[in-house]
Amino acid sequence: MKKKINTYLLLTVFLTLMAALLMAVAIFHHIYRRQVVADMRTCAYMLKNMNWQEAEVQDMPEDGGQEGSAEDGDEIRITVICGDGAVLYDNEAENGTLENHSARPEVLTAKKEGEGYAVRHSDTLGRDMYYFALRLDDGMILRISKEADSIWRVFINMMEGIAGIAALMFLVCFFLAHYITGGIVRPIEYLAGHLEEAEKIDTYEELVPFISTIRKQHEDILESAKMRQEFTANVTHELKTPLTSISGYAELIETGLAGEDDVRRFAGGIHRNADRLLTLINDIIRLSELDSDRMEILFTEVDLYEIAADCVEMIRVSAENHGVTIEMHGYHCTVQADRGMIEELVYNLCDNAIRYNKEGGKVDVTVGLCGNRICLSVKDTGIGISEKDQERIFERFYRVDKSHSRKTGGTGLGLAIVKHIVARHHAELKLASEAGKGTEVSVLFRSE
Ligand code: ADP
Numbered sequence: 289m290k291k292k293i294n295t296y297l298l299l300t301v302f303l304t305l306m307a308a309l310l311m312a313v314a315i316f317h318h319i320y321r322r323q324v325v326a327d328m329r330t331c332a333y334m335l336k337n338m339n340w341q342e343a344e345v346q347d348m349p350e351d352g353g354q355e356g357s358a359e360d361g362d363e364i365r366i367t368v369i370c371g372d373g374a375v376l377y378d379n380e381a382e383n384g385t386l387e388n389h390s391a392r393p394e395v396l397t398a399k400k401e402g403e404g405y406a407v408r409h410s411d412t413l414g415r416d417m418y419y420f421a422l423r424l425d426d427g428m429i430l431r432i433s434k435e436a437d438s439i440w441r442v443f444i445n446m447m448e449g450i451a452g453i454a455a456l457m458f459l460v461c462f463f464l465a466h467y468i469t470g471g472i473v474r475p476i477e478y479l480a481g482h483l484e485e486a487e488k489i490d491t492y493e494e495l496v497p498f499i500s501t502i503r504k505q506h507e508d509i510l511e512s513a514k515m516r517q518e519f520t521a522n523v524t525h526e527l528k529t530p531l532t533s534i535s536g537y538a539e540l541i542e543t544g545l546a547g548e549d550d551v552r553r554f555a556g557g558i559h560r561n562a563d564r565l566l567t568l569i570n571d572i573i574r575l576s577e578l579d580s581d582r583m584e585i586l587f588t589e590v591d592l593y594e595i596a597a598d599c600v601e602m603i604r605v606s607a608e609n610h611g612v613t614i615e616m617h618g619y620h621c622t623v624q625a626d627r628g629m630i631e632e633l634v635y636n637l638c639d640n641a642i643r644y645n646k647e648g649g650k651v652d653v654t655v656g657l658c659g660n661r662i663c664l665s666v667k668d669t670g671i672g673i674s675e676k677d678q679e680r681i682f683e684r685f686y687r688v689d690k691s692h693s694r695k696t697g698g699t700g701l702g703l704a705i706v707k708h709i710v711a712r713h714h715a716e717l718k719l720a721s722e723a724g725k726g727t728e729v730s731v732l733f734r735s736e
Pocket of ligand 1: 644672702727
Protein backbone atom coordinates (compact mmCIF):
# COMPACT_ATOMS: atom_id res chain seq x y z
CA MET A 289 0.00 0.00 0.00
CA LYS A 290 2.84 2.34 1.00
CA LYS A 291 4.60 1.66 -2.28
CA LYS A 292 1.43 2.27 -4.23
CA ILE A 293 0.63 5.58 -2.52
CA ASN A 294 4.25 6.65 -2.97
CA THR A 295 4.22 5.77 -6.65
CA TYR A 296 0.92 7.54 -7.25
CA LEU A 297 2.07 10.63 -5.37
CA LEU A 298 5.32 10.81 -7.31
CA LEU A 299 3.55 10.17 -10.59
CA THR A 300 1.09 12.96 -9.83
CA VAL A 301 3.97 15.28 -8.91
CA PHE A 302 5.83 14.37 -12.10
CA LEU A 303 2.80 14.90 -14.34
CA THR A 304 1.86 18.16 -12.61
CA LEU A 305 5.42 19.37 -12.90
CA MET A 306 5.61 18.53 -16.58
CA ALA A 307 2.22 20.10 -17.31
CA ALA A 308 3.18 23.25 -15.35
CA LEU A 309 6.50 23.56 -17.15
CA LEU A 310 4.97 23.03 -20.58
CA MET A 311 2.29 25.58 -19.81
CA ALA A 312 4.92 28.01 -18.54
CA VAL A 313 6.92 27.61 -21.77
CA ALA A 314 3.78 28.12 -23.88
CA ILE A 315 2.75 31.24 -21.92
CA PHE A 316 6.29 32.56 -22.02
CA HIS A 317 6.44 32.02 -25.76
CA HIS A 318 3.11 33.78 -26.25
CA ILE A 319 4.28 36.81 -24.25
CA TYR A 320 7.60 36.75 -26.05
CA ARG A 321 5.89 36.69 -29.43
CA ARG A 322 3.68 39.62 -28.49
CA GLN A 323 6.70 41.51 -27.26
CA VAL A 324 8.61 40.89 -30.51
CA VAL A 325 5.68 42.15 -32.58
CA ALA A 326 5.29 45.21 -30.29
CA ASP A 327 9.02 45.98 -30.61
CA MET A 328 8.86 45.68 -34.37
CA ARG A 329 5.83 47.96 -34.45
CA THR A 330 7.65 50.59 -32.40
CA CYS A 331 10.61 50.27 -34.72
CA ALA A 332 8.44 50.62 -37.83
CA TYR A 333 6.72 53.74 -36.51
CA MET A 334 10.07 55.19 -35.51
CA LEU A 335 11.37 54.65 -39.02
CA LYS A 336 8.23 56.16 -40.49
CA ASN A 337 8.49 59.24 -38.27
CA MET A 338 12.20 59.61 -39.01
CA ASN A 339 11.20 60.57 -42.50
CA TRP A 340 13.55 57.90 -43.82
CA GLN A 341 12.82 58.68 -47.40
CA GLU A 342 14.59 61.97 -46.94
CA ALA A 343 17.44 60.27 -45.09
CA GLU A 344 17.81 58.34 -48.31
CA VAL A 345 17.31 54.68 -48.32
CA GLN A 346 20.57 54.02 -50.03
CA ASP A 347 22.45 55.53 -47.09
CA MET A 348 21.19 52.77 -44.92
CA PRO A 349 23.75 50.07 -44.25
CA GLU A 350 23.02 46.70 -45.85
CA ASP A 351 22.70 44.98 -42.50
CA GLY A 352 20.10 47.41 -41.17
CA GLY A 353 22.65 49.21 -38.99
CA GLN A 354 22.91 46.26 -36.66
CA GLU A 355 26.14 44.70 -35.70
CA GLY A 356 26.60 41.00 -35.34
CA SER A 357 26.44 38.05 -37.66
CA ALA A 358 23.41 36.66 -39.45
CA GLU A 359 23.46 33.52 -37.35
CA ASP A 360 22.55 35.26 -34.13
CA GLY A 361 19.28 36.22 -35.82
CA ASP A 362 19.02 39.52 -33.98
CA GLU A 363 19.32 41.79 -37.01
CA ILE A 364 16.31 43.57 -38.40
CA ARG A 365 15.51 43.31 -42.05
CA ILE A 366 13.85 46.26 -43.63
CA THR A 367 11.93 45.99 -46.87
CA VAL A 368 10.15 48.73 -48.72
CA ILE A 369 7.38 47.50 -50.96
CA CYS A 370 5.53 49.46 -53.60
CA GLY A 371 1.73 49.50 -53.71
CA ASP A 372 1.80 46.81 -56.46
CA GLY A 373 3.96 44.48 -54.40
CA ALA A 374 7.30 45.13 -56.11
CA VAL A 375 10.21 45.28 -53.70
CA LEU A 376 11.78 48.71 -53.84
CA TYR A 377 14.41 48.13 -51.21
CA ASP A 378 15.64 45.32 -49.03
CA ASN A 379 18.66 45.66 -46.79
CA GLU A 380 19.53 42.02 -47.11
CA ALA A 381 18.98 41.47 -50.81
CA GLU A 382 20.09 43.03 -54.03
CA ASN A 383 17.55 45.37 -55.47
CA GLY A 384 15.37 43.66 -58.05
CA THR A 385 16.15 40.12 -56.98
CA LEU A 386 13.12 39.64 -54.76
CA GLU A 387 9.79 38.42 -56.03
CA ASN A 388 6.59 40.35 -55.83
CA HIS A 389 5.38 40.68 -52.19
CA SER A 390 1.76 41.62 -52.82
CA ALA A 391 0.45 38.22 -51.69
CA ARG A 392 2.24 38.25 -48.30
CA PRO A 393 -0.42 38.24 -45.58
CA GLU A 394 1.18 41.05 -43.54
CA VAL A 395 1.41 43.22 -46.70
CA LEU A 396 -2.22 42.48 -47.61
CA THR A 397 -3.43 43.39 -44.10
CA ALA A 398 -1.27 46.54 -43.98
CA LYS A 399 -2.66 47.66 -47.33
CA LYS A 400 -6.19 47.17 -46.07
CA GLU A 401 -5.91 48.22 -42.44
CA GLY A 402 -2.79 50.32 -42.22
CA GLU A 403 -0.66 47.73 -40.43
CA GLY A 404 -0.38 43.97 -40.27
CA TYR A 405 1.86 41.29 -38.97
CA ALA A 406 2.57 37.63 -39.61
CA VAL A 407 4.73 34.89 -38.17
CA ARG A 408 6.05 32.16 -40.41
CA HIS A 409 7.92 29.14 -39.30
CA SER A 410 11.04 27.99 -41.05
CA ASP A 411 11.53 24.27 -40.63
CA THR A 412 15.06 24.37 -41.98
CA LEU A 413 16.16 27.01 -39.50
CA GLY A 414 13.95 25.74 -36.71
CA ARG A 415 13.10 29.39 -36.11
CA ASP A 416 10.15 31.72 -36.62
CA MET A 417 10.18 34.72 -38.92
CA TYR A 418 8.25 37.75 -37.63
CA TYR A 419 6.97 40.31 -40.08
CA PHE A 420 5.44 43.67 -39.34
CA ALA A 421 4.13 45.77 -42.23
CA LEU A 422 3.11 49.44 -42.05
CA ARG A 423 1.39 51.42 -44.79
CA LEU A 424 3.08 54.74 -45.37
CA ASP A 425 1.26 57.92 -46.31
CA ASP A 426 2.25 57.54 -49.98
CA GLY A 427 0.78 54.04 -50.19
CA MET A 428 4.11 52.25 -49.95
CA ILE A 429 4.58 49.50 -47.43
CA LEU A 430 7.40 49.47 -44.93
CA ARG A 431 8.03 45.94 -43.72
CA ILE A 432 10.25 44.96 -40.83
CA SER A 433 11.16 41.38 -40.22
CA LYS A 434 13.10 39.59 -37.60
CA GLU A 435 14.08 36.06 -36.87
CA ALA A 436 13.22 34.67 -33.46
CA ASP A 437 13.32 31.33 -31.71
CA SER A 438 10.35 29.02 -32.24
CA ILE A 439 8.59 27.52 -29.21
CA TRP A 440 10.67 24.34 -29.56
CA ARG A 441 13.89 26.30 -29.63
CA VAL A 442 12.75 28.22 -26.56
CA PHE A 443 11.88 24.93 -24.92
CA ILE A 444 15.21 23.31 -25.86
CA ASN A 445 17.11 26.36 -24.64
CA MET A 446 15.26 26.21 -21.35
CA MET A 447 15.64 22.44 -21.10
CA GLU A 448 18.75 22.49 -18.95
CA GLY A 449 17.21 24.83 -16.42
CA ILE A 450 13.90 22.98 -16.51
CA ALA A 451 15.58 19.62 -15.95
CA GLY A 452 17.51 21.02 -13.00
CA ILE A 453 14.43 22.51 -11.36
CA ALA A 454 12.38 19.38 -12.11
CA ALA A 455 15.04 17.11 -10.60
CA LEU A 456 15.26 19.28 -7.49
CA MET A 457 11.48 19.42 -7.06
CA PHE A 458 11.21 15.72 -7.71
CA LEU A 459 13.77 15.02 -5.02
CA VAL A 460 11.92 17.23 -2.53
CA CYS A 461 8.63 15.56 -3.45
CA PHE A 462 10.19 12.13 -3.14
CA PHE A 463 11.10 12.75 0.49
CA LEU A 464 7.82 14.54 1.13
CA ALA A 465 5.82 11.64 -0.37
CA HIS A 466 7.77 9.21 1.75
CA TYR A 467 7.04 11.23 4.87
CA ILE A 468 3.33 11.71 4.03
CA THR A 469 2.80 8.03 3.16
CA GLY A 470 4.43 7.01 6.42
CA GLY A 471 2.04 9.30 8.29
CA ILE A 472 -1.00 7.87 6.50
CA VAL A 473 -0.07 4.23 6.89
CA ARG A 474 1.40 4.30 10.42
CA PRO A 475 -1.92 4.25 12.36
CA ILE A 476 -3.22 1.45 10.14
CA GLU A 477 -0.07 -0.62 10.67
CA TYR A 478 -0.23 -0.03 14.40
CA LEU A 479 -3.89 -1.00 14.43
CA ALA A 480 -3.14 -4.33 12.77
CA GLY A 481 -1.09 -5.40 15.77
CA HIS A 482 -3.13 -3.66 18.49
CA LEU A 483 -6.77 -4.20 17.58
CA GLU A 484 -7.81 -4.21 21.21
CA GLU A 485 -6.51 -0.63 21.55
CA ALA A 486 -8.56 0.54 18.55
CA GLU A 487 -10.55 3.02 20.65
CA LYS A 488 -7.44 4.67 22.06
CA ILE A 489 -5.64 5.05 18.74
CA ASP A 490 -6.18 8.31 16.92
CA THR A 491 -7.09 7.17 13.42
CA TYR A 492 -9.14 8.63 10.59
CA GLU A 493 -12.89 8.85 10.89
CA GLU A 494 -13.24 6.93 7.62
CA LEU A 495 -11.60 3.98 9.35
CA VAL A 496 -14.01 3.91 12.32
CA PRO A 497 -16.74 1.74 10.69
CA PHE A 498 -14.03 -0.49 9.26
CA ILE A 499 -12.43 -0.93 12.70
CA SER A 500 -15.74 -1.66 14.42
CA THR A 501 -16.60 -4.29 11.78
CA ILE A 502 -13.21 -5.97 12.22
CA ARG A 503 -13.54 -5.81 16.00
CA LYS A 504 -17.03 -7.28 15.87
CA GLN A 505 -15.82 -10.07 13.59
CA HIS A 506 -12.84 -10.61 15.85
CA GLU A 507 -15.12 -10.92 18.89
CA ASP A 508 -17.48 -13.21 16.99
CA ILE A 509 -14.58 -15.46 15.97
CA LEU A 510 -13.35 -15.63 19.57
CA GLU A 511 -16.87 -16.28 20.83
CA SER A 512 -17.53 -19.01 18.30
CA ALA A 513 -14.12 -20.59 18.98
CA LYS A 514 -14.97 -20.61 22.69
CA MET A 515 -18.38 -22.13 21.99
CA ARG A 516 -16.89 -24.78 19.76
CA GLN A 517 -14.33 -25.64 22.41
CA GLU A 518 -17.05 -25.92 25.07
CA PHE A 519 -19.21 -27.99 22.76
CA THR A 520 -16.34 -30.38 21.98
CA ALA A 521 -15.62 -30.77 25.69
CA ASN A 522 -19.32 -31.42 26.38
CA VAL A 523 -19.64 -33.91 23.52
CA THR A 524 -16.56 -35.79 24.72
CA HIS A 525 -17.94 -35.91 28.24
CA GLU A 526 -21.42 -37.01 27.12
CA LEU A 527 -20.04 -39.77 24.90
CA LYS A 528 -17.68 -40.96 27.59
CA THR A 529 -20.44 -41.87 30.10
CA PRO A 530 -22.30 -44.48 28.01
CA LEU A 531 -19.04 -45.80 26.53
CA THR A 532 -17.58 -46.32 30.02
CA SER A 533 -20.74 -48.24 31.00
CA ILE A 534 -20.60 -50.38 27.84
CA SER A 535 -16.93 -51.12 28.43
CA GLY A 536 -17.64 -52.01 32.10
CA TYR A 537 -20.51 -54.41 31.22
CA ALA A 538 -18.42 -56.02 28.49
CA GLU A 539 -15.51 -56.47 30.88
CA LEU A 540 -17.76 -58.20 33.42
CA ILE A 541 -19.06 -60.58 30.77
CA GLU A 542 -15.50 -61.17 29.59
CA THR A 543 -14.36 -62.49 33.00
CA GLY A 544 -16.78 -65.41 32.55
CA LEU A 545 -17.76 -65.20 36.22
CA ALA A 546 -21.20 -63.73 35.59
CA GLY A 547 -24.12 -66.10 35.58
CA GLU A 548 -26.64 -66.37 32.76
CA ASP A 549 -29.04 -63.85 34.35
CA ASP A 550 -26.22 -61.40 34.97
CA VAL A 551 -25.03 -61.71 31.40
CA ARG A 552 -28.54 -60.94 30.17
CA ARG A 553 -28.68 -57.93 32.54
CA PHE A 554 -25.28 -56.71 31.40
CA ALA A 555 -26.26 -57.15 27.74
CA GLY A 556 -29.37 -55.09 28.49
CA GLY A 557 -27.09 -52.39 29.95
CA ILE A 558 -24.90 -52.47 26.86
CA HIS A 559 -28.00 -52.20 24.66
CA ARG A 560 -29.39 -49.25 26.61
CA ASN A 561 -26.12 -47.35 26.60
CA ALA A 562 -25.49 -48.09 22.92
CA ASP A 563 -28.98 -46.68 22.15
CA ARG A 564 -28.14 -43.63 24.21
CA LEU A 565 -24.89 -43.23 22.25
CA LEU A 566 -26.81 -43.45 18.99
CA THR A 567 -29.37 -40.87 20.12
CA LEU A 568 -26.60 -38.56 21.23
CA ILE A 569 -24.67 -38.91 18.00
CA ASN A 570 -27.85 -38.37 15.96
CA ASP A 571 -28.63 -35.18 17.88
CA ILE A 572 -25.05 -33.92 17.51
CA ILE A 573 -25.08 -34.58 13.77
CA ARG A 574 -28.49 -32.92 13.44
CA LEU A 575 -27.28 -29.86 15.30
CA SER A 576 -24.14 -29.48 13.23
CA GLU A 577 -26.26 -29.87 10.07
CA LEU A 578 -28.54 -27.07 11.25
CA ASP A 579 -25.49 -25.01 12.16
CA SER A 580 -23.96 -25.19 8.72
CA ASP A 581 -25.14 -22.62 6.20
CA ARG A 582 -24.76 -25.15 3.42
CA MET A 583 -27.83 -27.07 4.57
CA GLU A 584 -30.69 -26.17 2.31
CA ILE A 585 -34.20 -25.73 3.63
CA LEU A 586 -36.99 -26.99 1.47
CA PHE A 587 -39.76 -24.47 2.02
CA THR A 588 -43.18 -25.74 1.04
CA GLU A 589 -46.70 -24.95 2.10
CA VAL A 590 -47.39 -27.26 5.04
CA ASP A 591 -50.46 -27.76 7.22
CA LEU A 592 -49.20 -27.10 10.73
CA TYR A 593 -52.28 -28.58 12.37
CA GLU A 594 -51.96 -31.81 10.40
CA ILE A 595 -48.28 -32.21 11.32
CA ALA A 596 -48.99 -31.51 15.01
CA ALA A 597 -52.00 -33.91 15.07
CA ASP A 598 -49.90 -36.70 13.45
CA CYS A 599 -47.21 -36.16 16.05
CA VAL A 600 -49.73 -36.26 18.91
CA GLU A 601 -51.06 -39.60 17.64
CA MET A 602 -47.54 -40.98 17.30
CA ILE A 603 -46.51 -39.96 20.80
CA ARG A 604 -49.78 -40.88 22.55
CA VAL A 605 -48.44 -44.32 23.61
CA SER A 606 -45.39 -42.74 25.22
CA ALA A 607 -47.69 -40.25 27.02
CA GLU A 608 -49.83 -43.08 28.33
CA ASN A 609 -46.71 -44.87 29.56
CA HIS A 610 -45.87 -41.74 31.54
CA GLY A 611 -49.43 -41.48 32.85
CA VAL A 612 -50.01 -38.29 30.88
CA THR A 613 -52.92 -37.38 28.61
CA ILE A 614 -52.26 -35.49 25.40
CA GLU A 615 -54.82 -33.52 23.38
CA MET A 616 -54.86 -31.68 20.09
CA HIS A 617 -56.67 -28.33 19.66
CA GLY A 618 -57.09 -25.66 17.00
CA TYR A 619 -57.69 -25.65 13.28
CA HIS A 620 -55.94 -26.10 9.96
CA CYS A 621 -53.35 -23.43 9.24
CA THR A 622 -50.72 -23.50 6.51
CA VAL A 623 -47.24 -22.08 6.79
CA GLN A 624 -44.22 -21.94 4.47
CA ALA A 625 -41.84 -24.38 6.13
CA ASP A 626 -39.63 -27.43 5.87
CA ARG A 627 -41.92 -30.36 6.72
CA GLY A 628 -39.16 -32.55 8.19
CA MET A 629 -37.91 -29.80 10.44
CA ILE A 630 -41.38 -28.86 11.68
CA GLU A 631 -42.10 -32.54 12.49
CA GLU A 632 -38.85 -32.64 14.47
CA LEU A 633 -39.74 -29.42 16.28
CA VAL A 634 -43.23 -30.57 17.30
CA TYR A 635 -41.89 -33.96 18.36
CA ASN A 636 -39.15 -32.44 20.57
CA LEU A 637 -41.61 -30.07 22.29
CA CYS A 638 -44.26 -32.80 22.89
CA ASP A 639 -41.59 -35.25 24.07
CA ASN A 640 -40.34 -32.72 26.65
CA ALA A 641 -43.90 -31.89 27.76
CA ILE A 642 -44.45 -35.61 28.49
CA ARG A 643 -41.06 -36.38 30.04
CA TYR A 644 -41.07 -33.37 32.37
CA ASN A 645 -44.70 -33.90 33.38
CA LYS A 646 -46.26 -35.36 36.50
CA GLU A 647 -48.22 -38.54 36.89
CA GLY A 648 -51.77 -37.78 35.76
CA GLY A 649 -50.63 -34.58 34.06
CA LYS A 650 -51.82 -33.12 30.78
CA VAL A 651 -50.36 -31.87 27.52
CA ASP A 652 -52.31 -29.52 25.21
CA VAL A 653 -51.06 -28.98 21.67
CA THR A 654 -52.74 -26.03 19.91
CA VAL A 655 -52.44 -24.66 16.38
CA GLY A 656 -54.17 -21.39 15.54
CA LEU A 657 -53.80 -17.64 15.18
CA CYS A 658 -52.14 -15.46 17.80
CA GLY A 659 -52.97 -11.96 16.62
CA ASN A 660 -52.19 -12.12 12.92
CA ARG A 661 -49.52 -14.80 13.24
CA ILE A 662 -49.89 -18.55 13.00
CA CYS A 663 -48.89 -20.12 16.25
CA LEU A 664 -48.09 -23.58 17.58
CA SER A 665 -48.21 -24.02 21.33
CA VAL A 666 -47.32 -27.01 23.51
CA LYS A 667 -48.54 -26.59 27.06
CA ASP A 668 -48.04 -29.00 29.93
CA THR A 669 -48.95 -29.26 33.57
CA GLY A 670 -45.51 -30.60 34.47
CA ILE A 671 -42.67 -29.71 36.79
CA GLY A 672 -42.08 -26.28 35.24
CA ILE A 673 -38.80 -24.42 34.94
CA SER A 674 -37.48 -21.90 37.45
CA GLU A 675 -36.84 -18.38 36.21
CA LYS A 676 -33.05 -18.63 36.36
CA ASP A 677 -33.07 -21.84 34.29
CA GLN A 678 -35.48 -20.45 31.71
CA GLU A 679 -32.71 -18.38 30.12
CA ARG A 680 -30.41 -21.34 29.73
CA ILE A 681 -32.51 -24.34 28.68
CA PHE A 682 -31.97 -23.58 24.97
CA GLU A 683 -28.19 -23.91 25.39
CA ARG A 684 -26.56 -27.11 24.17
CA PHE A 685 -26.33 -29.81 26.85
CA TYR A 686 -27.96 -27.61 29.48
CA ARG A 687 -30.26 -29.63 31.70
CA VAL A 688 -32.01 -28.53 34.88
CA ASP A 689 -31.87 -32.02 36.36
CA LYS A 690 -29.24 -34.10 34.60
CA SER A 691 -30.25 -37.46 36.04
CA HIS A 692 -33.96 -36.93 35.28
CA SER A 693 -33.12 -35.96 31.72
CA ARG A 694 -30.83 -38.92 31.26
CA LYS A 695 -33.26 -41.35 32.87
CA THR A 696 -35.97 -40.29 30.43
CA GLY A 697 -33.61 -40.56 27.45
CA GLY A 698 -32.78 -36.84 27.08
CA THR A 699 -29.56 -35.58 25.53
CA GLY A 700 -29.76 -31.91 26.48
CA LEU A 701 -29.82 -31.04 22.77
CA GLY A 702 -33.58 -31.15 21.99
CA LEU A 703 -34.33 -27.49 22.72
CA ALA A 704 -31.07 -26.34 21.04
CA ILE A 705 -32.33 -28.10 17.88
CA VAL A 706 -35.77 -26.45 18.33
CA LYS A 707 -34.11 -23.03 18.65
CA HIS A 708 -32.14 -23.60 15.44
CA ILE A 709 -35.19 -24.73 13.48
CA VAL A 710 -37.19 -21.72 14.66
CA ALA A 711 -34.35 -19.39 13.64
CA ARG A 712 -34.09 -21.04 10.22
CA HIS A 713 -37.80 -20.33 9.69
CA HIS A 714 -37.45 -16.74 10.91
CA ALA A 715 -40.09 -17.54 13.49
CA GLU A 716 -40.26 -16.46 17.14
CA LEU A 717 -39.91 -18.68 20.18
CA LYS A 718 -41.72 -17.89 23.44
CA LEU A 719 -41.44 -19.62 26.78
CA ALA A 720 -43.79 -19.25 29.73
CA SER A 721 -43.15 -21.45 32.72
CA GLU A 722 -43.61 -21.62 36.44
CA ALA A 723 -41.74 -24.08 38.60
CA GLY A 724 -44.10 -26.77 39.88
CA LYS A 725 -47.02 -25.66 37.71
CA GLY A 726 -46.14 -26.25 34.10
CA THR A 727 -44.63 -24.91 30.91
CA GLU A 728 -45.87 -23.48 27.63
CA VAL A 729 -43.59 -23.22 24.62
CA SER A 730 -44.98 -21.29 21.63
CA VAL A 731 -43.64 -20.87 18.12
CA LEU A 732 -44.95 -17.84 16.22
CA PHE A 733 -44.49 -18.04 12.46
CA ARG A 734 -43.96 -15.05 10.24
CA SER A 735 -47.18 -13.67 8.84
CA GLU A 736 -47.05 -14.14 5.07
P1 ADP B 1 -33.32 -32.95 27.22
O1 ADP B 1 -32.90 -33.89 26.21
O2 ADP B 1 -32.56 -32.99 28.48
O3 ADP B 1 -34.79 -32.92 27.42
P2 ADP B 1 -33.77 -30.38 26.06
O4 ADP B 1 -32.83 -29.50 25.32
O5 ADP B 1 -34.96 -30.84 25.33
O6 ADP B 1 -32.91 -31.54 26.61
O7 ADP B 1 -34.22 -29.57 27.33
C1 ADP B 1 -33.28 -28.96 28.14
C2 ADP B 1 -33.75 -28.95 29.58
O8 ADP B 1 -34.87 -28.07 29.72
C3 ADP B 1 -34.25 -30.25 30.05
O9 ADP B 1 -33.19 -31.03 30.57
C4 ADP B 1 -35.21 -29.86 31.12
O10 ADP B 1 -34.52 -29.64 32.33
C5 ADP B 1 -35.77 -28.54 30.65
N1 ADP B 1 -37.10 -28.71 30.01
C6 ADP B 1 -37.34 -28.80 28.70
N2 ADP B 1 -38.67 -28.87 28.45
C7 ADP B 1 -39.28 -28.83 29.64
C8 ADP B 1 -40.64 -28.86 30.07
N3 ADP B 1 -41.65 -28.97 29.18
N4 ADP B 1 -40.90 -28.79 31.39
C9 ADP B 1 -39.89 -28.69 32.26
N5 ADP B 1 -38.59 -28.64 31.94
C10 ADP B 1 -38.28 -28.72 30.66
